[in-house]
Amino acid sequence: MLRLPVFGSKSPTSIEELVMAIAEPGARIVAGGTDLLPNLKHKLHAPTTLVSLDRVAELQRITWDREAGLLRIGAGVTLTQLAEDAEVSKNFSSLSKAAGLVASPLIRNMATIGGNVNLDTRCRYVNQSEFWRSAIGGCLKSEGDVCHVVPKGRSCVAAMSSDCVPVLISLGAHLVQVGPEGRREVAMADYYHSDGIAHTHCQPGEFTAEICVPIAKTPARAAYGKWTVRKSIDFPLISVAMHFALDRDAADATITEARICLGVLAARPKLLKVDALVGLRLNDPTTAELVGELCFKQGKPLDNVPYEAEYRRKMLRVFASRALRDLLA
Amino acid sequence: MSLIERLAPQEVGFPLPWARPARNKVRMSDALLLSMKVNGEEVEVAAPAHFTLLEVLRYKLDLIGSKQGCDKGDCGACTVQLDGVARLSCLTLAVQANGREVRTVEGMTGAHLHPLQDCMDKSVAAQCGFCTPGILMAAEAFLTKMGRVVTRGEVAEAMASNLCRCTGYTKIVDAIVDASAIMAEGKN
Known part of the structure; x- marks a missing residue:
């Protein structure tokens, strides 16, 4: 049994009321509560009031x-x-x-x-029960003052x-x-x-x-690749999102603009430098190879979520090319 | 007064929520008066703002059908329906259910078994039974939403929130597919 800490609650019904409610010190928004409530049950935050969005x-x-x-x-x-x-x-x-x-x-x-x-950002050393964390003395994001992911690190890499x-x-x-x-x-x-x-x-x-x-003005194709331990319930171990603006809507179209973003590396999602892809054909095998290579070169996972960082880095290449394959179908 | 309320905390050996007001510094005056419709019956209940819907159902209303498993949204044993949508009551604040309609597994008691209950029984889809209330609530919401015969694949995807450590899921999927045929037939 996990107990929530004591707090008050407010359920505003309009944007104006909502702005007033969260202006108060110690107020925090709860929407679905599926991330916040487990964190509160693990005593990671101590809000005085939870302001619920569900009636706005x-x-x-x-x-x-x-x-x-x-x-x-x-x-x-x-x-x-x-x-x-x-x-x-x-x-x-x-x-x-x-x-x-x-x-x-x-x-x-x-x-x-x-x-x-x-x-909220996640880390294998912080999204744990209070009792679990006490065994390692906490970390930068919880009660402690050390980082267990990057030894001697002074900033949090959740x-x-x-x-x-x-x-x-x-x-x-x-x-x-x-x-x-x-x-x-x-x-x-x-x-x-x-x-x-x-x-x-x-x-x-x-x-x-x-x-x-x-809303895209030119033809465009986008895909998302997510690697998880299980087929459901899990947060991603790595994630790759890509978006290509094309000269026409076909699998063999030429890429006019590309954006690839990687998740689960650190606190900030990484938008890759992918200028080299512009001008290539979408279904060209070298495009797929280059996309995998760019993700592998620029994405550097840390040991902040389950599975080894090196393994996850290699899987970036795999999931990037799988996402690209979805996009050609 | 229910049996569990009569138990003194020292007899139980673990902290009961109502035995901890001093540590949590909750005064009864902090409690909010919530009104909701639970299984078709209007209910008024006083609970502090930090109580989850599951805690109110189990400890205030004595509806102990919904189970407290992991208590953080992984297992699905606490699944109830709020305004017809299946959700996890352990991650729903009681105030979020204020003025709404809650359906728990206790709402499935009537003169006749619900087709889902009947099929779960015939397929022997419940072993220890701890996950069953959550499975029934999630499956009922899913079948009502689909309104037709469902495939095994659809059931597997829709029921991914509810863990069962006994059955290996095969019989649960059988039961839900069978029940979908009966429910779809009843509708036509």
């Missing part, structure tokens, strides 16, 4: 803003809703696939896209383990953040820090209201 109807919509050329996903949309949305799956197959691969069906019924974007984040970055998405000073937009590629303890640019009193994905 404005945050629970998926809208197609054709004028601005954006798909706007409310932060309170559950991953099941996102994965089962026929329009999203038609236009953004990689996002739909990633949302449908998160954890397990029941967790996806509860967990929200806003929570997935703001998912991994961003969200499935949707690398995909959204590869699609060039941005976030709408709402706070006491109003709304602001921030590109998802710039939203994350390399510090595993405070890994986002979310200001105090601010929350993510919307995730905006640009």
